[in-house]
Amino acid sequence: MRGxxxxxxxxxxGLSALAFGAxxxxxxxxxxxxxxxxTAPAEGGPGEPSFRTAxxxxxxxxxxxxxxxxxxxxxxxxxxxxxxSHEGALDVxxxxxxxxxxxxxxxxxxxxxxxxxxxxxxxxxxxxxxNPTALRTTxxxxxxxxxxxxxxxxxxxxxxxxxxxxxxxxxxPPQRLIGTPFFNFNTMVRGAPFEYADGTVGLPAYQSLLRxxxxxxxIDSSGAVIDKQRLSRLGGGSQPAIVPTSENGALALMRPSxxxxxxxxxxxxxxxxxxxxxxxxxxxxxxxDAGLEGLALGDGRVLVALNDVDVERDALSLxxxxxxxxxxxxxxxxxxxxxxxxxxxxxxxxxxxxxALARATDDSIADPSRYVTSSRRFMCWEPRCHFxxxxxxxxxxxxxxxxxxxxxxxxxxxxxxxxxGWLDEGLAGASRGDR
Amino acid sequence: MGIADLVGFAGAALVIAAVGVATxxxxxxxxxxxxxxxxxCAAMALLPVVPLPLAGSLRGVTGDLSVTTLVLLxxxxxxxxxxxxxxxxxxxxxxxCLVTAGGLLLYPLTLGLGxxxxxxxxxxxxxxxxxxxxxxxxxxxFDLFFVTVCLALGVLAWSLGVxxxxxxxDHLLDPLVFVWGLSALLLRSARALRRATRRGAIGFMSGAExxx
Numbered sequence: 001m002r003g004x005x006x007x008x009x010x011x012x013x014g015l016s017a018l019a020f021g022a023x024x025x026x027x028x029x030x031x032x033x034x035x036x037x038x039t040a041p042a043e044g045g046p047g048e049p050s051f052r053t054a055x056x057x058x059x060x061x062x063x064x065x066x067x068x069x070x071x072x073x074x075x076x077x078x079x080x081x082x083x084x085s086h087e088g089a090l091d092v093x094x095x096x097x098x099x100x101x102x103x104x105x106x107x108x109x110x111x112x113x114x115x116x117x118x119x120x121x122x123x124x125x126x127x128x129x130x131n132p133t134a135l136r137t138t139x140x141x142x143x144x145x146x147x148x149x150x151x152x153x154x155x156x157x158x159x160x161x162x163x164x165x166x167x168x169x170x171x172x173p174p175q176r177l178i179g180t181p182f183f184n185f186n187t188m189v190r191g192a193p194f195e196y197a198d199g200t201v202g203l204p205a206y207q208s209l210l211r212x213x214x215x216x217x218x219i220d221s222s223g224a225v226i227d228k229q230r231l232s233r234l235g236g237g238s239q240p241a242i243v244p245t246s247e248n249g250a251l252a253l254m255r256p257s258x259x260x261x262x263x264x265x266x267x268x269x270x271x272x273x274x275x276x277x278x279x280x281x282x283x284x285x286x287x288x289d290a291g292l293e294g295l296a297l298g299d300g301r302v303l304v305a306l307n308d309v310d311v312e313r314d315a316l317s318l319x320x321x322x323x324x325x326x327x328x329x330x331x332x333x334x335x336x337x338x339x340x341x342x343x344x345x346x347x348x349x350x351x352x353x354x355x356a357l358a359r360a361t362d363d364s365i366a367d368p369s370r371y372v373t374s375s376r377r378f379m380c381w382e383p384r385c386h387f388x389x390x391x392x393x394x395x396x397x398x399x400x401x402x403x404x405x406x407x408x409x410x411x412x413x414x415x416x417x418x419x420x421g422w423l424d425e426g427l428a429g430a431s432r433g434d435r
Numbered sequence: 436m437g438i439a440d441l442v443g444f445a446g447a448a449l450v451i452a453a454v455g456v457a458t459x460x461x462x463x464x465x466x467x468x469x470x471x472x473x474x475x476c477a478a479m480a481l482l483p484v485v486p487l488p489l490a491g492s493l494r495g496v497t498g499d500l501s502v503t504t505l506v507l508l509x510x511x512x513x514x515x516x517x518x519x520x521x522x523x524x525x526x527x528x529x530x531x532c533l534v535t536a537g538g539l540l541l542y543p544l545t546l547g548l549g550x551x552x553x554x555x556x557x558x559x560x561x562x563x564x565x566x567x568x569x570x571x572x573x574x575x576x577f578d579l580f581f582v583t584v585c586l587a588l589g590v591l592a593w594s595l596g597v598x599x600x601x602x603x604x605d606h607l608l609d610p611l612v613f614v615w616g617l618s619a620l621l622l623r624s625a626r627a628l629r630r631a632t633r634r635g636a637i638g639f640m641s642g643a644e645x646x647x
Contacts, residue, residue: 009575012583016571019587022594023603025566029561119486123440125495150495178600181554182610184498213547223602227558234547279550310471 001263017373031226031269032143034154034198035273037138037245039298046420047400053361055406056081056097056413063087066190066291067405067413070136070165071397076100079405080112080132080144082411086378087130088153090115095131099415100403112171118160119149121173125150130157133393135193135201142168143201145189148176152345155209157172158184161223172264175223179205187217190291191241192393200226202274204240204252211258212238216274232280235259237266241300248273251302254280255421256290261311265292267325268375283325286310291391303331303423305392305404314338316389316406321425331426332406334416337387345384350376353387371412378410389414439499439599444481445489447498450611453479456512469515477512492607499599501532501609502589506627508532526581528623529574531616535584538613552573562591564603 013038056079057064067081077099093114098107112132132146138277147157160174179187191204197220203217205228214231218286231240237254244250250270256263265285268277285306290313292306294347303334308330314337319328327406340353358371363373379386392406401419410416436444454609455476459469470638480490510519520558547552556563561596567590589606592598 008577008580010578012575012587015587015591016575018595019591020564020568020571023590024561026594026596027559070619108600116486119491119495123436123444123487123491123494126442126494133552176599177603178498178605181557181602181604182542182607183496184600186546207547210547215552225558226601228552230550230552230553230555233550267569389634433508 016058024288024321027314031198031220032049033139033273033275034200034201035247036195036197036250037195037197038247039244039296046118049422050417050423051422052057052104052417053407054104054106054415055362056099056415057109058106059109060374060411061155061377062374063092063227064413065407065410066131066391067407068133068192068328069395069403069405070142072098072136073140073200075397075399076167076169077403078134078142078168078398079106079362079413079415080407082130082132082146083109084272087410089340090128092128092130093155094129094144098168107137107327112144112168113160113174115147115148118174122148122160122176127151130154131188131190133189133193133203133355136167136193137195137199138203139199139277140167143152143193144171145193145203146175147188154188156185157208158189159187159189159203159205160163161219163223170287174290177203177217177219177223177225179217179225179228180207185209190239190391191203192293192395194242194244196273196333197247197342202242204242206238206240208238211235213344214252214254216240216242216252229274230266231277232266235372237280239291241304243296244303245296245300250274251294253283253294253304253325255289255291256287259289263287263289265306269324275283283328285319285328286314293394295393295394303394303402304328305334305406307390309338312341312386312388313390314340314387316392318426320398329427329430331423331430335389338389350380350385375409438597441622442597443494443499444488444490446505446508447494447497448477448480449505449512450493450497450500451489452477453508453514456515461561466515466518472503473512473515496613498609499605500627501612503585506585507615522581525577526579527619528577529577529582530585531619533570534608534612534616535620537608538610538617541608541615542610554604557604558585559603562634603640636640640645
């Protein structure tokens with residue numbers, strides 16, 4: 001018996017030595033922290049003010065939501081959003097379309113991923129998909145992250161990744177990111193991913209169960225999560241937008257999920273490339289608990305698109321800070337239907353307004369009544385019909401032009417293009433003051 | 436299908452086989468039958484049906500299981516076939532304590548209770564690995580062979596990168612083994628309390644009898 005016990009102990013010792021030897025080797029070989037990748041300054045000057053709009057999605061009577069956008073190698077843009085009968089439905093798919101800046105036209109949308117294709121590739125049950133968010137890294141690879149749900153609602157979500165080396169013509173099979181130890185449930189994405197100097201990718205993520213919280217996942221070239229950083233505690237802000245402002249500095253702006261009214265956008269910052277984040281604090285930006293997106297202008301200022309209203313999502317603003325988020329100036333009010341809140345319910349007036357807004361977005365629209373029907377499908381509940389301009393996604397291309405996509409009445413994705421001149425014009429007209 | 440998918444599928448099939456074996460035990464099936472039931476359930480779980488084998492559907496819900504759970508399930512499913520002895524009581528208790536303590540630390544904090552996230556330690560934090568070495572030394576000192584095997588295989592699997600996750604925690608712990616550990620400890624505590632209560636009642640009654 002003693003001999004068997006001795007052998008067993010020796011075996012346990014040997015196995016432990018082997019395991020921990022290999023374990024320490026793995027730990028020593030892990031990637032060190034990295035600085036953010038500094039974005040190249042945009043070409044050219046501010047130019048004459050320019051502002052144009054269009055609809056990205058053309059399909060009627062389906063929901064279209066959570067758009068994201070990347071600039072491709074040849075200067076075109078590629079947008080992604082989810083589309084289907086309604087958010088969370090089994091027929092929702094991730095779709096994509098490209099924008100040709102020369103011809104100023106959007107292509108027809110094509111399906112990039114859906115529950116069935118994802119399920120087959122992941123070898124696991126997937127019921128629905130949502131929230132795509134994309135990045136084109138400096139090596140020319142397109143990274144598209146999207147949410148997959150195997151069981152239940154968004155609380156049962158995890159994140160999948162597909163990549164393309166030909167700017168979205170073909171895609172790799174999806175792989176699943178592991179974000180939590182609890183059945184890998186409850187990780188969602190929305191904000192724009194960003195690149196670190198060492199080629200790894202930062203992915204703003206959040207957990208939606210209870211009152212939600214925010215974090216950043218770091219993903220290596222194999223598509224595996226190799227680190228994560230907590231930005232907020234439960235109820236301390238979700239759906240983060242990370243805005244790298246320098247090689248080591250960044251702001252994290254979070255929607256005030258779980259916060260008591262009056263709700264304000266929450267902010268955290270880092271000076272060591274995400275090694276440490278400050279405790280989230282309230283900004284002066286009002287927000288109804290809706291997504292926002294921002295980018296650094298390269299001169300110390302940060303531009304943010306958000307629903308700068310207390311309730312609903314019927315107004316969308318562009319705001320700027322030049323002091324790290326302490327004070328904000330409204331540059332332009334892109335959409336504003338707040339007046340409709342106080343008006344008595346009137347179907348005809350709603351129809352007229354939607355038609356006018358659709359035509360203002362794209363004057364070549366042949367039949368604006370289709371926009372009314374679609375908007376009514378998603379935006380009308382007792383006692384009146386509503387407006388929603390939400391989930392902005394903002395990029396600046398290498399030519400210096402800004403492109404903003406956002407959800408339009410839950411039925412369409414709207415595209416707004418503007419340049420620095422138009423932004424400066426708004427800034428000049430805005431009355432400066434801490435809010 | 437990569438190696439991580441194979442490991443994930445094997446784990447889900449083991450869960451289904453374990454449910455079959457446990458049901459067979461409740462039905463008082465004999466040893467050879469239990470082995471057969473386990474094998475049949477595992478085969479059924481992996482049967483290539485459209486769109487996914489049963490193990491794939493389960494995997495969508497449970498995620499991939501930790502090495503600790505895989506070792507426990509393998510032992511449970513194969514025990515009737517190989518006539519293995521039950522898990523040593525000391526080892527079982529130690530494992531239950533460890534997975535319960537680990538889960539109580541990990542899950543509430545990972546679900547957002549506070550700004551510190553212990554899950555981050557699993558991405559190769561040296562002091563976390565050092566703490567596990569100290570734990571392994573204690574386990575070895577107390578000659579808890581089975582626990583040592585679970586811990587060592589977990590660390591080894593993490594180093595080899597055969598799982599879907601790159602986080603060491605996911606190789607050592609999952610919600611299933613945490614629930615097993617916690618419920619086993621609660622049951623033990625309830626039984627101990629009942630015994631103590633009964634002893635107390637008997638003592639009280641015998642004291643009352645002697646005083647009357």
